[in-house]
Amino acid sequence: MVRxxxxxxxxxxxxxxxxxxxxxxxxxxxxGKVQLILTSPPFPLNRKKSYGNLQGEDYKSWFVGLAxxxxxxLTEDGxxxxxxxxxxxxxxxxxxxxxxESLIEFVKHPDxxxxxxxxxxxxxxxxxxxxxxxxxVQRIRTTDSYTHVWWMAKTDFPxxxxxxxxxxxxxxxxxxxxxQQYNSGVRPSEHVLSEEGFLTDHGGSIAHNFFELEPMNSxxxxxxxxxxxxxxxxxxxxxxxxxxxxxITPHPARMPLGLAAFFxxxxxxxxxxxxxxxxxxxxxxxxxxxxxxxxxxxxxxxxYAKQSKIRFxxxxxxxxxxxx
Ligand SMILES: C[S@@+](CC[C@H](N)C(=O)[O-])C[C@H]1O[C@@H](n2cnc3c(N)ncnc32)[C@H](O)[C@@H]1O
Numbered sequence: 001m002v003r004x005x006x007x008x009x010x011x012x013x014x015x016x017x018x019x020x021x022x023x024x025x026x027x028x029x030x031x032g033k034v035q036l037i038l039t040s041p042p043f044p045l046n047r048k049k050s051y052g053n054l055q056g057e058d059y060k061s062w063f064v065g066l067a068x069x070x071x072x073x074l075t076e077d078g079x080x081x082x083x084x085x086x087x088x089x090x091x092x093x094x095x096x097x098x099x100x101e102s103l104i105e106f107v108k109h110p111d112x113x114x115x116x117x118x119x120x121x122x123x124x125x126x127x128x129x130x131x132x133x134x135x136x137v138q139r140i141r142t143t144d145s146y147t148h149v150w151w152m153a154k155t156d157f158p159x160x161x162x163x164x165x166x167x168x169x170x171x172x173x174x175x176x177x178x179x180q181q182y183n184s185g186v187r188p189s190e191h192v193l194s195e196e197g198f199l200t201d202h203g204g205s206i207a208h209n210f211f212e213l214e215p216m217n218s219x220x221x222x223x224x225x226x227x228x229x230x231x232x233x234x235x236x237x238x239x240x241x242x243x244x245x246x247x248i249t250p251h252p253a254r255m256p257l258g259l260a261a262f263f264x265x266x267x268x269x270x271x272x273x274x275x276x277x278x279x280x281x282x283x284x285x286x287x288x289x290x291x292x293x294x295x296x297x298x299x300x301x302x303x304y305a306k307q308s309k310i311r312f313x314x315x316x317x318x319x320x321x322x323x324x
Contacts, residue, residue, distance in 0.1 A: 002298075005305035008312060011285050011295035015305045018277040018298045022069055030296065034073040035159065035272035038263050038284045040083040040147075040255050041066075043099070056098065063102045066277075067109035073275065077159045079267045080114070082106075083122065083255060085147045093134040093141050103150050113154050120149035122259055124213040149211075149259070151267075164265045166204025167223040177201050207266075213256055224258065238314040239281070248307050251281035260287040268293055282308035290320050 002016030002024060014021055021027040041063060042054070054062055070080050084103060087096040107114045127145040134141040169177070176182050176198060184195045205223065212224075237257075243250045260283050264274060270292040276284035279297030281304060288295035289312070299305055 005299075005302070006309050006312075008289055010289050010293065011297065013279060013282055013285060013297045013299065013305055013308060015299060015302050017300055019066075019069070021277075021298045022073075030273070030275070031072050032075060033273055034275045034296075035075055035078045035268045035293075036264065036274045037070050037073065037078075037080045037277065038260060038274060039081075039276045039278045040253065040280075041278045043085050043087060043253070060098060060102045060105065064105040064109060067106045067112035067114060070277075071109075071112040071114055071154060074154055077155060077157070078153065079117070079158045079160070079263075080152045081149060081263045081267070082152070083147050083149045083259065086144050088131050088144075093131075093138070099148065103148065107150070107152050114152045115154075115156065117151045117153050117156075117158060117160075118209055120151065120209040120211065122147045122149055122211045122213060122256070126214060151263070158267065159269075160267055162206055162266065163202070165207045165262055166202070167207055168204055170205070170221060170223060173198075173205065207262070211259060211262070213258075238316070239311050242310045242313065243307060246310075248310075250307065251304055254281050255283040257283055257287055260284050261291065264288055264291050264293060279308065280304050282311060286311040286314075286317075290317060 002014050002021045005013045005015045007013065074080065082103070084099050087099045088094065089096050106112075107116050123146040125145065127143055129135040129143045131141070131144065135143055180199055182193070182198055184193045184197075186192050240250055264284075264287055268274060271294060273294045273296065274284060274288040275295070276282070276297045279285060279299040282297050282299070285295040285297040285308070297308075299308070
C-alpha cells in the first residue's frame, strides 16, 4: 500500500515501496515532469543497516533496473543526482566494486539514454573510522571518508547554472579585486592568465566538484557554495535537537542539507519539481521547500516518515517563506 504521510503546499511525502508508487496512477502522472531526482539510495552494505539493504548482485540488478524508470520521470532537460558511498567485501580488507559497477551500469542502461554529466566527491573529515575491523582493530586500512555523487541526464545540456552556486571569494581574491592587479602570464601548470580576466567581481568563485562537508582545521579558510553551509555536523540542528527531545533515533544516513541545496540550486528553478524516491528523513523535500521548489518524496519505512515531519516545524522555513 502507498499512502500520503504528510504534505505541504509544495510537496507530498508518500509511504510505500518506491517502485510500487511509480506504477500507480499518481506515480505515472509524474512522467516527463520531474526536473531533478536527488537521492541517496540504500547503499550496498556488507552489514545490514536498520532499514535493510540488498547485497551483492541482487543489489546491482535492483539498482540498475531503476535507471529506465527514473529517466522516464525526467523532463527533457532534467537531471538525476545519486549519492552513494563505498562498499567493502564482507569479512575481508578489500573494497568492493559493487557501488562503481552499479553506478556505471545504471548510467549505461541501454534503454535509459543517460550520460554522466559530472562526478562529484563529498568528503566528510569527521567520518567515524570504518570498516572498524581493518581501520581501528588491525590498523591496516584508512578511514573510508567520502561518497560518490553522480550527476546524470538525458541530454548533454540539462538545465544547469553554476552562477547560482557561487562560493565566496578567497581572501586573496578579495584583495586582488580591491587592488585591481595580479600577475598575468603563463603559470607552471601552463595555464595562461590574461591581463584583465580576473579583475571583474562576479559575486563569488565557481564551485568545484569536491565538497568538504566541514573543515578539519577550524582556522582554515573554507569556501562553500552560497545559501547553505555544507556542514554535516548537524548535532545542533533543529531536527536533531527535536529528535533528541522526543526520544526519536534520527535516520542513520541523512544526506547533508548543503549537498541537497547545492544540486537543487544548480539544476532547478523555483517551482520546478524535485523527487526523492528514497527519502528517509526527507532532507531533499525539506530543502526543496526552503528553496521554493515543488517536491515529492517516497519512503518505505513509516518511522522515517514520522520523523521527517519534524523538519517542517523548523522556524527557518517560516522565516524563508515570509522573506518570499
Ligand atoms: C540512504 S537512506 C536516505 C536518507 C535520506 N537521503 C535522508 O537524508 O534522510 C535510503 C532510504 O531508502 C529507504 N528505502 C529502501 N528501500 C526502499 C524502497 N524500496 N522504497 C522506498 N524507500 C526505500 C530506506 O528506508 C532509507 O530510509
